[in-house]
Amino acid sequence: MALTGSFRIGHDEAFPMGAFVVGEVEPIRDFDKSTRERFVQQLDRETGLPLWSVTVLDADPAARKSDKTLTVKIAAPHQPVPPETGPGMPFRPVFFDGLEVRPYVVDNGGGRPRIGYSLRAASMRAPGGKPSPRSSSEAA
Template identity: 65%
Template sequence: MAIKNRFAVTMGDVFPHGAYVVSEVEPVRDFDKSSAGRPVQQTDKDSGLPVWSVSVLDADPEARRADKTVVVKIAATHQPVPPEAAAGLPFRPVEFDGLTVTPYVAENGGRPRVAYSFRASGMRAPGNHGAKPVPHKANQDAA
């Protein structure tokens, strides 16, 4: 079969009305390798890069309440930095590069449902299709 675990999607496929950052970017904890008092950051199985997560608001007005906020995991050497806030908006609009989705079956009160896990290779401000992704925190500290 040509489709393995993850498959590529576009921003328009997943967030046709746009997406907004609603949390800080945080390291994803590897629960198998971590111990009490010694957290270990998860690494991407394909690239070996550290994995970060950010919560995103789906701007689709018809999205169900439970589906309004999703987590996107980003594999990157350094902590990604979200785009700057847009004037007049309470949240920061965002687009993801290298977006992939993995469907899986989740239990919801004993009722199975299809859920989705999202991964990306980077994030940037909307409309900057030719621009480089938002610099990582380490690059900003050097400036």
């Protein structure tokens, strides 16, 4: 059986030591439709919802330096709100519901192509918090 498209992965599989929000939630620019003067937000091909990105820190001490921070995309009608910062913590711990891995080919032109991947989530919340209604209905 060949895998095509994206595949689901549990948050704890992707981030066994946890993840932390280290940036703001930002709209993703649609480079084909935007101009220098006019910003157009990218829409998710499957749902038609606006796409947002958030930078997270992988708390796994064994993760390579280049893999420590990554971007997770979220399709949502409104800008997602990250969890609050915990007492005495510099970053906000986060848990992603409905996490998917989307592999793609990276070809830098001169070398060997490699497989890259992007992460998408249905929603984000505080660890141990209540899942959003959208992500719990997707699990059914």
